[in-house]
Amino acid sequence: MDTKGKVYVIGIGPGNRDQMSMMALKAIESSDAIVGYKTYVNLIEDLLEGKEVTNSGMKKEVERCELAIDEAEKGKVVSIVSSGDPGVYGMAGVILELVHKRNSNIEVEVVPGITAANAAASSLGAPLMHDYAVISLSDLLTDWDVIRRRIDCAAAGDFIIALYNPRSKGRVTQIQEAREIILKHREPSTTVGIVRNAKREGEEVVVTTLEDMLKHEINMFTMVIIGNTNTYEINNMMITPRGYFK
Amino acid sequence: MDTKGKVYVIGIGPGNRDQMSMMALKAIESSDAIVGYKTYVNLIEDLLEGKEVTNSGMKKEVERCELAIDEAEKGKVVSIVSSGDPGVYGMAGVILELVHKRNSNIEVEVVPGITAANAAASSLGAPLMHDYAVISLSDLLTDWDVIRRRIDCAAAGDFIIALYNPRSKGRVTQIQEAREIILKHREPSTTVGIVRNAKREGEEVVVTTLEDMLKHEINMFTMVIIGNTNTYEINNMMITPRGYFK
Numbered sequence: 001m002d003t004k005g006k007v008y009v010i011g012i013g014p015g016n017r018d019q020m021s022m023m024a025l026k027a028i029e030s031s032d033a034i035v036g037y038k039t040y041v042n043l044i045e046d047l048l049e050g051k052e053v054t055n056s057g058m059k060k061e062v063e064r065c066e067l068a069i070d071e072a073e074k075g076k077v078v079s080i081v082s083s084g085d086p087g088v089y090g091m092a093g094v095i096l097e098l099v100h101k102r103n104s105n106i107e108v109e110v111v112p113g114i115t116a117a118n119a120a121a122s123s124l125g126a127p128l129m130h131d132y133a134v135i136s137l138s139d140l141l142t143d144w145d146v147i148r149r150r151i152d153c154a155a156a157g158d159f160i161i162a163l164y165n166p167r168s169k170g171r172v173t174q175i176q177e178a179r180e181i182i183l184k185h186r187e188p189s190t191t192v193g194i195v196r197n198a199k200r201e202g203e204e205v206v207v208t209t210l211e212d213m214l215k216h217e218i219n220m221f222t223m224v225i226i227g228n229t230n231t232y233e234i235n236n237m238m239i240t241p242r243g244y245f246k
Numbered sequence: 247m248d249t250k251g252k253v254y255v256i257g258i259g260p261g262n263r264d265q266m267s268m269m270a271l272k273a274i275e276s277s278d279a280i281v282g283y284k285t286y287v288n289l290i291e292d293l294l295e296g297k298e299v300t301n302s303g304m305k306k307e308v309e310r311c312e313l314a315i316d317e318a319e320k321g322k323v324v325s326i327v328s329s330g331d332p333g334v335y336g337m338a339g340v341i342l343e344l345v346h347k348r349n350s351n352i353e354v355e356v357v358p359g360i361t362a363a364n365a366a367a368s369s370l371g372a373p374l375m376h377d378y379a380v381i382s383l384s385d386l387l388t389d390w391d392v393i394r395r396r397i398d399c400a401a402a403g404d405f406i407i408a409l410y411n412p413r414s415k416g417r418v419t420q421i422q423e424a425r426e427i428i429l430k431h432r433e434p435s436t437t438v439g440i441v442r443n444a445k446r447e448g449e450e451v452v453v454t455t456l457e458d459m460l461k462h463e464i465n466m467f468t469m470v471i472i473g474n475t476n477t478y479e480i481n482n483m484m485i486t487p488r489g490y491f492k
Binding site for chain 2: 013016017018019020021022023025026061062085086087088089090092093094095096097100101110111112113114115118119121122123125126127128129130131132133134135136141142146147149150152153154156157158159199234235237239240241242243244245
């Protein structure tokens with residue numbers, strides 16, 4: 001091939017087209033081929049006319065990345081598309097690791113997006129206005145002991161804590177245990193925000209407390225944000241003061 | 247007034263227009279008045295024709311927010327514009343706190359943007375692929391002891407650590423002390439990424455180590471990302487494995 005192929009690793013943000021960056025739009029438009037998990041590819045269906053599109057199901061991350069690299073190695077420009085930011089529990093790392101392993105000479109460009117913690121925060125008000133920790137409760141790829149220790153350290157450090165993947169059908173105890181660990185360091189009255197489908201159709205926002213948080217629905221489309229010791233609720237919004245009004 | 251005013255609290259992302267969301271663009275277009283720090287307002291100058299524009303200098307955050315609320319209370323739609331995500335060390339909290347204090351009935355909508363940690367990460371490769379902590383080293387509004395403790399907890403928990411406001415002209419020791427605290431928990435060979443002007447004109451990317459990081463220029467336009475114990479460097483990129491290739 002004369003032309004060196006390229007993979008754009010694209011985050012389309014929370015899902016609502018309005019939250020996507022113009023760079024993501026341009027990269028998709030300039031691509032010959034699109035690879036992605038079908039839920040996300042469906043969200044940009046109207047942009048895909050005339051392009052080769054490969055949808056795939058969940059838990060095929062590595063396969064999808066291999067395919068994107070295969071196509072780029074033929075000289076194509078390929079976009080691999082996912083929600084949020086591809087650099088946060090996303091495809092950016094897998095693509096770069098595979099390119100290195102395969103000793104491939106394709107170009108890779110990571111196109112950042114608005115990640116779920118920041119999308120959910122904007123719907124809650126301003127919970128992430130101070131130092132925060134982002135933790136995934138999925139133990140598919142990470143030992144639960146490592147995750148437990150991180151929750152403990154984040155709670156001890158009075159970080160605001162954004163929990164990704166808090167609960168799925170087959171994984172229900174982690175969010176309970178996370179709450180118990182945090183309760184060792186924070187009051188039961190600590191403000192907690194729960195956002196389902198942040199900045200997507202069907203968004204639901206709940207402001208509650210560490211004590212009551214498990215009374216609300218938490219599933220795999222949910223972001224849970226635990227406030228720090230200064231976070232408070234007003235008018236069903238969650239605010240962490242930065243310190244301007246001491 | 248018949249019409250209730252509104253404030254959009256807008257993050258335009260790292261600064262390059264391409265990284266801005268379409269929602270931010272639409273909100274600016276629909277506004278009667280724009281308020282912001284002049285560096286950021288200048289970045290969107292071409293969108294401002296026919297609008298009232300109030301620029302102001304640094305360290306006038308509260309004044310800017312008061313002004314935006316004043317204008318909205320007259321029934322106008324006002325955008326208060328800043329870089330990154332207004333929910334991360336930004337204006338979202340100040341606006342919501344002031345609206346509450348003033349018992350104002352204006353509407354507030356926070357429009358999220360790509361925050362500096364995620365923008366810088368995309369230029370480094372994929373450093374934030376696992377649990378991470380976001381910490382500001384600015385002690386203008388936060389006691390340094392609180393910040394020190396957070397750095398220690400984040401390092402103990404093996405979080406990737408994204409340091410905002412690592413150094414300014416008058417504040418040079420904090421990044422040195424942060425590095426020393428982290429060195430108690432991590433090897434000197436730990437991978438560190440330094441990005442100046444992430445996704446803006448004049449971007450500079452350095453991948454180095456905890457040992458050597460202070461040999462590189464770090465200023466107020468810099469994001470410093472400290473890897474976790476698994477983060478590594480290849481081809482001047484920084485990658486934290488998620489665990490797909492154990």
